Amino acid sequence: MRLKRERIFRAASDLMRERGFSAVTTQEVSARAGVAAGTLFRYAATKSELLLMVYNEVLRSSIAEGAEHAASTPEPAAAIVARLSPLVAAAAREPENSAAYQRELLFGPHNAKFRAEGMALIFELEASLADTLRRAAPALSDEEARVAGSALFAITHLAIARMSASDIPEIDAINDLRLQVTQIVTGVVHYTPGGRIGR
CATH class of the missing domain: 1.10.357 (Tetracycline Repressor; domain 2)
Known part of the structure; x- marks a missing residue:
């Protein structure tokens, strides 16, 4: 679980830094992190929650x-x-x-x-x-x-x-x-x- 969270955190952080919050989708975060969308939403329920987490x-x-x-x-x-x-x-x-x-x-x-x-x-x-x-x-x-x-x-x-x-x-x-x-x-x-x- 900790490793999945770290992958999600890193993917969200990198994508938002590269392209800005408004241009990033949760699908892109889950794809870069290598996790299913449902898994991502167990850690952060929305894109805004991903932003707050990062x-x-x-x-x-x-x-x-x-x-x-x-x-x-x-x-x-x-x-x-x-x-x-x-x-x-x-x-x-x-x-x-x-x-x-x-x-x-x-x-x-x-x-x-x-x-x-x-x-x-x-x-x-x-x-x-x-x-x-x-x-x-x-x-x-x-x-x-x-x-x-x-x-x-x-x-x-x-x-x-x-x-x-x-x-x-x-x-x-x-x-x-x-x-x-x-x-x-x-x-x-x-x-x-x-x-x-x-x-």
């Missing part, structure tokens, strides 16, 4: 790369940019597939296995961003840190969406991300209870 691994790898870069970056805004930049870089390599992946994460069926897996990765990333903010601003409540962590992922999501929608170069998307992260982190670090910005 790009969850891209997301997981990008998150791990960002964590590695951030570990040696003490300044909080720079550490968060280091965590998020690999997500933008990965999306820039395959903008059509990245846009489709984001769409499926946001709007796909709630009971889909691979969508739930992808959302869990995002929630873990947001929690790690909240932890970074909490260390930089110890007075921040758990809820305030959670909301700020979600905002940081939201601007990353928009940076990725803008690249696929309007051909913004990766370097510009990352520079915009850096500016927005710095603004959010500066606001959070100088935030005082009651909603006032400290001096």
Whole structure:
């Protein structure tokens, strides 16, 4: 079973990278993987589920790369940019597939296995961003840190969406991300209870 899943994963990954999500069919994936269509659907019930299965691994790898870069970056805004930049870089390599992946994460069926897996990765990333903010601003409540962590992922999501929608170069998307992260982190670090910005 594991070998069949790996063959399906590799076939779907290669075909989507070569031709883009919209041009690939499940029949082509099953043929390249050397499995029957019914077997493929036991692992991923739809083409969208195949996309989620493949790009969850891209997301997981990008998150791990960002964590590695951030570990040696003490300044909080720079550490968060280091965590998020690999997500933008990965999306820039395959903008059509990245846009489709984001769409499926946001709007796909709630009971889909691979969508739930992808959302869990995002929630873990947001929690790690909240932890970074909490260390930089110890007075921040758990809820305030959670909301700020979600905002940081939201601007990353928009940076990725803008690249696929309007051909913004990766370097510009990352520079915009850096500016927005710095603004959010500066606001959070100088935030005082009651909603006032400290001096």
